[in-house]
Amino acid sequence: MDGIIFAVVLVTAIGIICAVMLAVASKLMAVKEDERFPVIRECLPGANCGACGYPGCDGYAHALIEEEGIKTNLCVPGADAVSRKLSEVLGVAFEDVIEQVAVIKCKGDCKVTSAKMDYQGIESCKAAKLLFGGTGKCTFGCMGFGDCATVCPNDAICIENGIAHVNTRLCIGCGMCASVCPNKLISIMPDVEKMLVTCSNTEKGVITRKACSHGCIACKKCEKECPVGAITVTNNLSQIDYDKCTNCGHCAEVCPTKCIMKGDFSGIHRMDQE
Protein backbone atom coordinates (compact mmCIF):
# COMPACT_ATOMS: atom_id res chain seq x y z
CA MET A 1 0.00 0.00 0.00
CA ASP A 2 2.89 2.32 0.84
CA GLY A 3 4.33 1.63 -2.58
CA ILE A 4 1.39 3.04 -4.47
CA ILE A 5 1.20 6.16 -2.30
CA PHE A 6 4.90 6.85 -2.77
CA ALA A 7 4.57 6.25 -6.49
CA VAL A 8 1.69 8.73 -6.76
CA VAL A 9 3.53 11.26 -4.61
CA LEU A 10 6.70 10.86 -6.66
CA VAL A 11 5.02 11.35 -10.02
CA THR A 12 2.98 14.26 -8.67
CA ALA A 13 6.11 15.85 -7.25
CA ILE A 14 7.96 15.50 -10.56
CA GLY A 15 4.93 16.94 -12.35
CA ILE A 16 4.74 19.91 -10.00
CA ILE A 17 8.48 20.57 -10.29
CA CYS A 18 8.20 20.53 -14.09
CA ALA A 19 5.14 22.78 -14.01
CA VAL A 20 6.76 25.32 -11.71
CA MET A 21 9.92 25.25 -13.81
CA LEU A 22 7.95 25.90 -17.00
CA ALA A 23 5.81 28.59 -15.41
CA VAL A 24 8.87 30.44 -14.07
CA ALA A 25 10.69 30.05 -17.37
CA SER A 26 7.77 31.35 -19.40
CA LYS A 27 7.46 34.38 -17.10
CA LEU A 28 11.17 35.14 -16.97
CA MET A 29 11.86 34.57 -20.61
CA ALA A 30 8.67 35.89 -22.14
CA VAL A 31 9.30 37.39 -25.56
CA LYS A 32 7.62 40.75 -25.96
CA GLU A 33 5.10 40.86 -28.74
CA ASP A 34 4.90 43.91 -30.95
CA GLU A 35 2.31 46.19 -29.35
CA ARG A 36 0.65 46.76 -32.71
CA PHE A 37 -0.01 43.01 -33.08
CA PRO A 38 -3.18 42.78 -30.93
CA VAL A 39 -4.55 45.93 -32.61
CA ILE A 40 -3.98 44.59 -36.11
CA ARG A 41 -5.19 41.14 -35.16
CA GLU A 42 -8.38 42.76 -33.84
CA CYS A 43 -9.03 44.37 -37.24
CA LEU A 44 -8.97 41.02 -39.04
CA PRO A 45 -12.13 38.90 -39.15
CA GLY A 46 -10.55 35.83 -37.55
CA ALA A 47 -11.92 33.30 -40.03
CA ASN A 48 -8.40 31.82 -40.46
CA CYS A 49 -9.35 30.95 -44.03
CA GLY A 50 -5.99 31.64 -45.64
CA ALA A 51 -7.40 33.70 -48.49
CA CYS A 52 -4.64 36.28 -47.90
CA GLY A 53 -1.99 33.64 -48.57
CA TYR A 54 -0.71 33.53 -44.98
CA PRO A 55 -1.36 30.77 -42.44
CA GLY A 56 -4.37 32.24 -40.66
CA CYS A 57 -5.15 35.76 -39.43
CA ASP A 58 -2.23 35.62 -36.97
CA GLY A 59 0.15 34.91 -39.83
CA TYR A 60 -1.14 37.85 -41.87
CA ALA A 61 -0.95 40.18 -38.85
CA HIS A 62 2.68 39.17 -38.21
CA ALA A 63 3.54 39.64 -41.88
CA LEU A 64 1.96 43.10 -41.89
CA ILE A 65 4.09 44.16 -38.93
CA GLU A 66 7.37 42.51 -39.83
CA GLU A 67 7.63 42.88 -43.58
CA GLU A 68 7.61 46.14 -45.46
CA GLY A 69 5.25 46.61 -48.35
CA ILE A 70 2.71 43.91 -47.60
CA LYS A 71 -0.57 45.08 -49.05
CA THR A 72 -3.48 45.76 -46.73
CA ASN A 73 -6.07 44.61 -49.26
CA LEU A 74 -5.31 40.89 -49.11
CA CYS A 75 -8.16 40.00 -46.76
CA VAL A 76 -10.98 39.15 -49.15
CA PRO A 77 -13.56 38.14 -46.51
CA GLY A 78 -12.96 41.38 -44.61
CA ALA A 79 -13.30 43.46 -47.80
CA ASP A 80 -12.91 47.26 -47.87
CA ALA A 81 -13.80 47.76 -44.21
CA VAL A 82 -10.85 45.69 -42.96
CA SER A 83 -8.48 47.14 -45.53
CA ARG A 84 -9.43 50.64 -44.41
CA LYS A 85 -8.88 49.80 -40.72
CA LEU A 86 -5.51 48.17 -41.43
CA SER A 87 -4.39 51.18 -43.47
CA GLU A 88 -5.26 53.48 -40.58
CA VAL A 89 -3.38 51.41 -37.99
CA LEU A 90 -0.28 50.98 -40.16
CA GLY A 91 -0.44 54.49 -41.62
CA VAL A 92 -0.33 53.47 -45.26
CA ALA A 93 -2.53 54.33 -48.21
CA PHE A 94 -5.89 52.57 -48.41
CA GLU A 95 -6.25 50.10 -51.23
CA ASP A 96 -9.51 48.81 -52.55
CA VAL A 97 -10.15 45.08 -52.09
CA ILE A 98 -11.35 43.14 -55.08
CA GLU A 99 -14.32 41.37 -53.54
CA GLN A 100 -14.66 37.80 -54.68
CA VAL A 101 -17.25 35.06 -54.65
CA ALA A 102 -17.10 31.31 -55.14
CA VAL A 103 -18.76 29.90 -58.25
CA ILE A 104 -19.36 26.24 -59.00
CA LYS A 105 -18.62 25.21 -62.54
CA CYS A 106 -21.11 22.35 -62.68
CA LYS A 107 -24.86 22.32 -63.05
CA GLY A 108 -25.20 18.56 -63.44
CA ASP A 109 -27.99 18.02 -60.94
CA CYS A 110 -30.08 14.85 -60.69
CA LYS A 111 -32.35 15.96 -63.54
CA VAL A 112 -29.68 16.09 -66.23
CA THR A 113 -27.22 13.39 -65.16
CA SER A 114 -27.33 10.29 -62.98
CA ALA A 115 -25.19 8.19 -60.72
CA LYS A 116 -23.25 5.26 -62.10
CA MET A 117 -23.15 3.38 -58.81
CA ASP A 118 -25.07 2.86 -55.61
CA TYR A 119 -22.44 4.44 -53.39
CA GLN A 120 -22.71 3.49 -49.74
CA GLY A 121 -19.28 4.55 -48.49
CA ILE A 122 -18.15 7.53 -46.46
CA GLU A 123 -20.35 10.57 -47.13
CA SER A 124 -17.60 12.76 -48.50
CA CYS A 125 -16.63 13.86 -52.01
CA LYS A 126 -12.97 13.20 -51.27
CA ALA A 127 -13.69 9.57 -50.33
CA ALA A 128 -16.17 9.00 -53.18
CA LYS A 129 -13.70 10.40 -55.71
CA LEU A 130 -11.25 7.60 -54.87
CA LEU A 131 -13.70 4.99 -56.09
CA PHE A 132 -13.70 4.87 -59.92
CA GLY A 133 -13.39 8.65 -60.18
CA GLY A 134 -16.58 9.50 -58.34
CA THR A 135 -20.19 8.45 -58.09
CA GLY A 136 -21.60 10.31 -61.10
CA LYS A 137 -21.58 9.26 -64.74
CA CYS A 138 -19.56 12.41 -65.33
CA THR A 139 -16.27 12.08 -63.45
CA PHE A 140 -15.69 15.84 -63.62
CA GLY A 141 -18.92 16.96 -62.00
CA CYS A 142 -20.22 17.73 -58.55
CA MET A 143 -20.91 14.64 -56.44
CA GLY A 144 -22.97 16.54 -53.89
CA PHE A 145 -21.64 15.13 -50.64
CA GLY A 146 -20.99 18.68 -49.55
CA ASP A 147 -17.32 18.80 -48.56
CA CYS A 148 -17.49 22.44 -49.63
CA ALA A 149 -20.62 23.10 -47.55
CA THR A 150 -18.90 21.62 -44.47
CA VAL A 151 -15.88 23.91 -44.63
CA CYS A 152 -17.81 27.07 -45.54
CA PRO A 153 -17.45 29.44 -42.56
CA ASN A 154 -20.58 31.40 -43.48
CA ASP A 155 -22.98 28.58 -44.49
CA ALA A 156 -23.16 29.98 -48.00
CA ILE A 157 -23.19 26.58 -49.75
CA CYS A 158 -26.13 24.21 -49.77
CA ILE A 159 -26.72 20.90 -51.53
CA GLU A 160 -29.84 20.82 -53.70
CA ASN A 161 -30.87 18.18 -56.24
CA GLY A 162 -27.57 16.42 -55.72
CA ILE A 163 -25.19 19.30 -56.40
CA ALA A 164 -23.73 22.17 -54.46
CA HIS A 165 -25.06 25.71 -54.86
CA VAL A 166 -23.40 28.89 -53.64
CA ASN A 167 -25.58 31.57 -52.16
CA THR A 168 -23.42 34.45 -53.29
CA ARG A 169 -25.25 36.83 -50.98
CA LEU A 170 -23.60 34.97 -48.09
CA CYS A 171 -20.27 34.16 -49.76
CA ILE A 172 -17.29 36.01 -48.28
CA GLY A 173 -14.87 34.80 -50.96
CA CYS A 174 -12.40 33.06 -48.67
CA GLY A 175 -11.78 30.18 -51.08
CA MET A 176 -11.84 27.35 -48.53
CA CYS A 177 -14.43 25.47 -50.59
CA ALA A 178 -12.26 25.71 -53.70
CA SER A 179 -9.38 24.02 -51.90
CA VAL A 180 -11.40 21.02 -50.67
CA CYS A 181 -13.31 20.19 -53.88
CA PRO A 182 -11.65 17.04 -55.26
CA ASN A 183 -12.84 17.91 -58.77
CA LYS A 184 -11.59 21.50 -58.56
CA LEU A 185 -15.04 22.71 -59.62
CA ILE A 186 -15.09 25.85 -57.54
CA SER A 187 -13.48 29.05 -58.77
CA ILE A 188 -13.02 32.23 -56.81
CA MET A 189 -13.94 35.08 -59.13
CA PRO A 190 -14.28 38.85 -58.77
CA ASP A 191 -17.91 39.58 -57.94
CA VAL A 192 -18.46 41.62 -61.09
CA GLU A 193 -18.10 38.95 -63.77
CA LYS A 194 -21.36 37.79 -65.22
CA MET A 195 -21.10 35.02 -67.84
CA LEU A 196 -20.08 31.60 -66.62
CA VAL A 197 -19.42 28.21 -68.21
CA THR A 198 -21.13 25.85 -65.80
CA CYS A 199 -19.29 22.71 -66.85
CA SER A 200 -15.83 21.33 -66.24
CA ASN A 201 -15.91 18.24 -68.43
CA THR A 202 -12.93 17.99 -70.76
CA GLU A 203 -14.03 14.78 -72.49
CA LYS A 204 -15.06 14.80 -76.14
CA GLY A 205 -18.59 16.04 -76.87
CA VAL A 206 -20.10 12.60 -77.46
CA ILE A 207 -18.89 11.23 -74.14
CA THR A 208 -19.93 14.37 -72.27
CA ARG A 209 -23.36 14.23 -73.88
CA LYS A 210 -23.89 10.64 -72.76
CA ALA A 211 -22.98 11.48 -69.18
CA CYS A 212 -24.89 14.76 -68.78
CA SER A 213 -27.35 16.70 -70.88
CA HIS A 214 -26.13 19.98 -69.41
CA GLY A 215 -22.42 19.58 -70.20
CA CYS A 216 -20.20 21.48 -72.61
CA ILE A 217 -19.99 19.38 -75.78
CA ALA A 218 -17.34 21.61 -77.35
CA CYS A 219 -19.54 22.46 -80.37
CA LYS A 220 -17.68 25.80 -80.64
CA LYS A 221 -20.90 27.66 -81.31
CA CYS A 222 -20.12 30.19 -78.58
CA GLU A 223 -16.62 30.66 -79.95
CA LYS A 224 -17.99 31.48 -83.42
CA GLU A 225 -20.89 33.61 -82.25
CA CYS A 226 -19.17 35.72 -79.59
CA PRO A 227 -19.11 39.29 -80.99
CA VAL A 228 -15.87 40.22 -79.20
CA GLY A 229 -14.03 36.90 -79.54
CA ALA A 230 -13.80 36.38 -75.81
CA ILE A 231 -14.57 32.65 -75.91
CA THR A 232 -12.20 29.89 -76.90
CA VAL A 233 -12.81 26.17 -76.74
CA THR A 234 -9.67 24.51 -75.45
CA ASN A 235 -9.41 20.93 -74.24
CA ASN A 236 -13.05 20.29 -75.23
CA LEU A 237 -14.27 22.95 -72.84
CA SER A 238 -15.49 26.46 -73.49
CA GLN A 239 -13.52 29.15 -71.68
CA ILE A 240 -14.33 32.85 -71.30
CA ASP A 241 -11.63 35.51 -71.36
CA TYR A 242 -13.04 38.02 -68.87
CA ASP A 243 -10.69 40.75 -70.07
CA LYS A 244 -12.60 40.81 -73.35
CA CYS A 245 -16.11 39.73 -72.26
CA THR A 246 -18.72 42.48 -72.37
CA ASN A 247 -21.47 40.50 -70.62
CA CYS A 248 -23.73 40.72 -73.67
CA GLY A 249 -25.14 37.29 -72.94
CA HIS A 250 -25.19 36.13 -76.56
CA CYS A 251 -23.24 32.95 -75.74
CA ALA A 252 -25.89 31.92 -73.22
CA GLU A 253 -28.55 32.25 -75.91
CA VAL A 254 -26.74 30.17 -78.53
CA CYS A 255 -25.38 27.43 -76.24
CA PRO A 256 -27.29 24.28 -77.20
CA THR A 257 -26.93 22.60 -73.81
CA LYS A 258 -27.41 25.88 -71.90
CA CYS A 259 -24.23 25.29 -69.99
CA ILE A 260 -23.18 28.92 -70.41
CA MET A 261 -25.25 31.01 -68.06
CA LYS A 262 -25.58 34.51 -66.79
CA GLY A 263 -24.42 34.17 -63.23
CA ASP A 264 -25.43 36.29 -60.27
CA PHE A 265 -22.12 37.17 -58.72
CA SER A 266 -23.22 39.89 -56.30
CA GLY A 267 -21.45 38.90 -53.14
CA ILE A 268 -22.10 39.82 -49.54
CA HIS A 269 -19.93 42.93 -49.68
CA ARG A 270 -21.66 44.36 -52.73
CA MET A 271 -24.99 43.80 -51.02
CA ASP A 272 -23.72 45.79 -48.04
CA GLN A 273 -22.72 48.67 -50.25
CA GLU A 274 -26.05 48.75 -52.01
Place this chain on the structure above:
Amino acid sequence: MENLIHLDAKGLVMLLMSAVFVNNYVLQKFLGICPFLGVSKKLDQATGMSIAVIFVMMLATAVTWPIQHYLLDPHGFGYLQTIVFILVIAALVQLVEIILKKYIPSLHSALGVYLPLITTNCAVLGVTILNISSQYDFVSSLINSLGSGLGFFLAMVLFSGVRARMDGGDTPEAFKGLPITLVAASIVSVSFFGFAGVIERLFS
Protein backbone atom coordinates in the same frame (compact mmCIF):
# COMPACT_ATOMS: atom_id res chain seq x y z
CA MET B 1 24.54 0.34 -10.69
CA GLU B 2 27.33 -2.28 -10.58
CA ASN B 3 26.15 -4.14 -13.66
CA LEU B 4 26.48 -1.20 -16.05
CA ILE B 5 28.43 -1.71 -19.25
CA HIS B 6 31.56 0.43 -19.50
CA LEU B 7 32.98 0.77 -22.98
CA ASP B 8 36.45 1.85 -24.14
CA ALA B 9 36.98 4.28 -27.03
CA LYS B 10 36.81 1.54 -29.64
CA GLY B 11 33.66 0.19 -28.10
CA LEU B 12 32.07 3.63 -28.15
CA VAL B 13 32.84 4.13 -31.85
CA MET B 14 31.38 0.70 -32.55
CA LEU B 15 28.29 1.59 -30.52
CA LEU B 16 27.89 4.83 -32.46
CA MET B 17 28.25 3.15 -35.83
CA SER B 18 25.88 0.34 -35.02
CA ALA B 19 23.30 2.80 -33.67
CA VAL B 20 23.41 4.66 -36.98
CA PHE B 21 23.38 1.71 -39.36
CA VAL B 22 22.50 -1.60 -37.74
CA ASN B 23 20.02 -0.56 -35.06
CA ASN B 24 18.56 2.35 -37.01
CA TYR B 25 15.53 3.53 -35.06
CA VAL B 26 13.36 4.27 -38.05
CA LEU B 27 14.37 1.54 -40.46
CA GLN B 28 15.16 -1.34 -38.10
CA LYS B 29 13.22 -0.71 -34.91
CA PHE B 30 10.32 1.08 -36.65
CA LEU B 31 10.08 3.86 -34.09
CA GLY B 32 9.34 7.44 -35.12
CA ILE B 33 7.62 6.39 -38.34
CA CYS B 34 5.19 9.33 -38.19
CA PRO B 35 7.75 12.09 -38.77
CA PHE B 36 9.63 9.76 -41.13
CA LEU B 37 6.61 9.62 -43.46
CA GLY B 38 5.20 13.03 -42.63
CA VAL B 39 8.15 15.38 -42.82
CA SER B 40 10.34 13.67 -45.42
CA LYS B 41 8.75 15.39 -48.42
CA LYS B 42 11.35 18.12 -48.65
CA LEU B 43 15.04 17.92 -47.85
CA ASP B 44 15.24 21.13 -45.82
CA GLN B 45 12.29 20.12 -43.63
CA ALA B 46 13.74 16.65 -43.17
CA THR B 47 17.07 18.15 -42.12
CA GLY B 48 15.45 20.57 -39.66
CA MET B 49 13.40 17.84 -38.06
CA SER B 50 16.39 15.49 -37.79
CA ILE B 51 18.63 18.07 -36.16
CA ALA B 52 15.90 18.78 -33.64
CA VAL B 53 15.58 15.03 -32.97
CA ILE B 54 19.34 14.60 -32.42
CA PHE B 55 19.31 17.53 -30.01
CA VAL B 56 16.29 16.32 -28.05
CA MET B 57 17.50 12.70 -27.91
CA MET B 58 20.82 13.74 -26.37
CA LEU B 59 19.16 16.09 -23.94
CA ALA B 60 16.47 13.59 -22.93
CA THR B 61 19.08 10.92 -22.30
CA ALA B 62 21.20 13.30 -20.24
CA VAL B 63 18.21 14.00 -18.00
CA THR B 64 16.44 10.64 -17.84
CA TRP B 65 19.53 8.51 -17.17
CA PRO B 66 20.27 10.14 -13.79
CA ILE B 67 16.57 10.07 -12.91
CA GLN B 68 16.44 6.32 -13.53
CA HIS B 69 19.67 5.45 -11.76
CA TYR B 70 19.63 7.88 -8.85
CA LEU B 71 15.91 8.38 -8.20
CA LEU B 72 13.80 5.48 -9.45
CA ASP B 73 16.03 2.40 -9.13
CA PRO B 74 17.37 2.94 -5.59
CA HIS B 75 13.82 3.29 -4.25
CA GLY B 76 12.34 0.42 -6.23
CA PHE B 77 10.29 2.59 -8.57
CA GLY B 78 11.72 1.15 -11.78
CA TYR B 79 8.22 0.43 -13.04
CA LEU B 80 7.41 4.17 -13.16
CA GLN B 81 10.03 4.56 -15.88
CA THR B 82 7.66 5.11 -18.83
CA ILE B 83 5.33 7.64 -17.24
CA VAL B 84 8.11 9.61 -15.56
CA PHE B 85 10.15 9.71 -18.77
CA ILE B 86 7.19 10.94 -20.82
CA LEU B 87 6.53 13.66 -18.26
CA VAL B 88 10.14 14.76 -18.03
CA ILE B 89 10.77 14.72 -21.80
CA ALA B 90 7.62 16.74 -22.51
CA ALA B 91 8.49 19.35 -19.89
CA LEU B 92 12.08 19.44 -21.08
CA VAL B 93 11.18 20.09 -24.70
CA GLN B 94 8.83 22.87 -23.67
CA LEU B 95 11.55 24.42 -21.55
CA VAL B 96 14.08 24.19 -24.37
CA GLU B 97 11.58 25.86 -26.69
CA ILE B 98 11.07 28.76 -24.28
CA ILE B 99 14.81 29.19 -23.83
CA LEU B 100 15.52 29.04 -27.56
CA LYS B 101 12.74 31.52 -28.32
CA LYS B 102 14.28 34.00 -25.91
CA TYR B 103 17.99 33.59 -26.50
CA ILE B 104 18.50 32.00 -29.93
CA PRO B 105 15.48 33.12 -31.99
CA SER B 106 17.19 32.16 -35.25
CA LEU B 107 17.57 28.53 -34.16
CA HIS B 108 14.02 28.62 -32.78
CA SER B 109 12.57 29.69 -36.10
CA ALA B 110 14.77 27.17 -37.94
CA LEU B 111 13.53 24.27 -35.80
CA GLY B 112 10.06 25.79 -35.97
CA VAL B 113 7.15 23.45 -35.37
CA TYR B 114 9.40 20.38 -35.23
CA LEU B 115 10.54 20.99 -31.68
CA PRO B 116 7.09 20.66 -30.03
CA LEU B 117 6.29 17.80 -32.42
CA ILE B 118 9.19 15.79 -31.01
CA THR B 119 7.66 15.95 -27.53
CA THR B 120 5.58 12.94 -28.43
CA ASN B 121 8.03 11.24 -30.78
CA CYS B 122 8.31 7.61 -29.70
CA ALA B 123 11.87 7.35 -31.00
CA VAL B 124 12.96 9.77 -28.26
CA LEU B 125 11.17 7.80 -25.55
CA GLY B 126 12.46 4.59 -27.13
CA VAL B 127 16.09 5.60 -27.06
CA THR B 128 15.95 6.68 -23.41
CA ILE B 129 14.27 3.46 -22.30
CA LEU B 130 16.51 1.22 -24.40
CA ASN B 131 19.57 2.96 -22.94
CA ILE B 132 18.38 1.87 -19.51
CA SER B 133 17.41 -1.66 -20.46
CA SER B 134 20.71 -2.17 -22.31
CA GLN B 135 22.53 -1.26 -19.06
CA TYR B 136 24.72 1.39 -20.71
CA ASP B 137 26.65 3.74 -18.45
CA PHE B 138 26.13 7.49 -18.82
CA VAL B 139 28.71 8.13 -21.56
CA SER B 140 27.65 5.08 -23.57
CA SER B 141 24.02 6.19 -23.27
CA LEU B 142 24.86 9.61 -24.66
CA ILE B 143 26.84 8.08 -27.54
CA ASN B 144 24.01 5.67 -28.28
CA SER B 145 21.54 8.60 -28.35
CA LEU B 146 23.81 10.56 -30.66
CA GLY B 147 24.07 7.54 -32.96
CA SER B 148 20.33 7.00 -32.91
CA GLY B 149 19.75 10.65 -33.76
CA LEU B 150 22.25 10.48 -36.60
CA GLY B 151 20.55 7.30 -37.79
CA PHE B 152 17.23 9.15 -37.85
CA PHE B 153 18.93 11.97 -39.77
CA LEU B 154 20.36 9.49 -42.30
CA ALA B 155 17.00 7.78 -42.79
CA MET B 156 15.17 11.10 -43.23
CA VAL B 157 17.68 12.51 -45.73
CA LEU B 158 17.83 9.27 -47.72
CA PHE B 159 14.08 8.97 -47.83
CA SER B 160 13.48 12.58 -48.82
CA GLY B 161 15.77 11.86 -51.78
CA VAL B 162 13.76 8.75 -52.62
CA ARG B 163 10.53 10.73 -52.42
CA ALA B 164 11.89 13.50 -54.62
CA ARG B 165 12.62 10.82 -57.23
CA MET B 166 9.15 9.34 -56.85
CA ASP B 167 7.48 12.71 -57.41
CA GLY B 168 9.08 12.88 -60.82
CA GLY B 169 8.36 9.24 -61.65
CA ASP B 170 5.35 7.83 -63.42
CA THR B 171 3.52 6.18 -60.51
CA PRO B 172 0.52 3.98 -61.37
CA GLU B 173 -2.81 5.56 -60.37
CA ALA B 174 -3.54 3.02 -57.63
CA PHE B 175 -0.15 3.57 -55.94
CA LYS B 176 -0.12 7.37 -55.91
CA GLY B 177 0.35 9.08 -52.57
CA LEU B 178 0.66 7.05 -49.39
CA PRO B 179 0.79 3.51 -50.88
CA ILE B 180 3.94 4.10 -52.93
CA THR B 181 5.50 5.95 -49.99
CA LEU B 182 4.95 2.96 -47.70
CA VAL B 183 6.28 0.54 -50.32
CA ALA B 184 9.37 2.72 -50.80
CA ALA B 185 9.86 2.96 -47.02
CA SER B 186 9.80 -0.82 -46.71
CA ILE B 187 12.34 -1.22 -49.51
CA VAL B 188 14.67 1.34 -47.90
CA SER B 189 14.22 -0.55 -44.63
CA VAL B 190 15.08 -3.89 -46.28
CA SER B 191 18.22 -2.34 -47.75
CA PHE B 192 19.37 -1.47 -44.23
CA PHE B 193 19.33 -5.16 -43.27
CA GLY B 194 22.48 -5.34 -45.38
CA PHE B 195 24.38 -3.60 -42.59
CA ALA B 196 23.67 -6.39 -40.08
CA GLY B 197 26.99 -7.85 -38.97
CA VAL B 198 29.10 -5.41 -40.98
CA ILE B 199 29.99 -3.19 -38.02
CA GLU B 200 30.99 -6.07 -35.74
CA ARG B 201 33.25 -7.49 -38.45
CA LEU B 202 34.86 -4.11 -39.11
CA PHE B 203 36.05 -3.76 -35.54
CA SER B 204 36.89 -7.35 -34.64
